[in-house]
Amino acid sequence: MQGSSTAPVLGVRGLGWSVRGVPIVEDVSFSVAEGEFLAFIGPNGAGKTSLFNLITGIHPATRGSIALDGTDLTTAPVHARARRGLGRTFQTSSLWPGLTVAEHLRLAAQAAAGPGAGYRLWRRAGRYGGQVDETLARTGLGHRAETPAGALSHGEKRKLELAVLLVGDPRLILLDEPMAGVSAEEVPALVELIRSVHRDHGRTVLMVEHHMDVLLGLADRLAVMHHGTLLALDTPEAVMADATVQQAYLGEAL
Numbered sequence: 001m002q003g004s005s006t007a008p009v010l011g012v013r014g015l016g017w018s019v020r021g022v023p024i025v026e027d028v029s030f031s032v033a034e035g036e037f038l039a040f041i042g043p044n045g046a047g048k049t050s051l052f053n054l055i056t057g058i059h060p061a062t063r064g065s066i067a068l069d070g071t072d073l074t075t076a077p078v079h080a081r082a083r084r085g086l087g088r089t090f091q092t093s094s095l096w097p098g099l100t101v102a103e104h105l106r107l108a109a110q111a112a113a114g115p116g117a118g119y120r121l122w123r124r125a126g127r128y129g130g131q132v133d134e135t136l137a138r139t140g141l142g143h144r145a146e147t148p149a150g151a152l153s154h155g156e157k158r159k160l161e162l163a164v165l166l167v168g169d170p171r172l173i174l175l176d177e178p179m180a181g182v183s184a185e186e187v188p189a190l191v192e193l194i195r196s197v198h199r200d201h202g203r204t205v206l207m208v209e210h211h212m213d214v215l216l217g218l219a220d221r222l223a224v225m226h227h228g229t230l231l232a233l234d235t236p237e238a239v240m241a242d243a244t245v246q247q248a249y250l251g252e253a254l
Helices: 048-056 078-083 101-113 121-139 154-166 187-200 236-241 243-248
Strands: 010-019 022-032 037-041 063-068 086-088 172-176 204-208 221-226 229-234
Touching (some): 022 063, 101 121, 121 154, 154 187, 221 236
Parallel strands (some): 037 204
């Protein structure tokens, strides 16, 4: 679904990041429209996760700019970007094994409400009950509400990570290899959840993923990263037919 807004939700211009003079991400530029699904592909070491780290503020950009709804966030801290509606999941789980699914969502709802909301679950749980219940239903985790995160399957953990984002109502979601480690049996349900978040709930999504069969059913456009640069950016059909892309990845599985 292409966005209808004329102003991009995200604008990246000439973005770069170097470590000890070695470029990790170099001169990357693109924009993302409201409601668009943009997927990033490329082999390990191509700079995909590093790019996400720059967009979310984990790494400081050494050159270029990042704008959200036209507001420059290039030097803004992680929490400031989150407050403006940017949410992100990681390749490795960031869940607390001993907390239940519902407790994770209550904490996330309180965090999204701001510092004045407090973080005392035992005093403020009721305030976020409706918000939590709605997110549990949306992500198919209602039956797991009182289950500790450590007891979930890998696919369910990925759903919970996405639910933690959704309860805070982000406008732009970055998913870093959400299918990593998920069993083949659990992949279809996770794909359907991501599709629903994008199409049914109108979220703008950026996703890094290695499984092309997953992306072809989700993405409006594909961005190909190669040695820290943006090699191609177009529709999935055009990218896969691009001779430069085919040459760069000859013998490499995307």
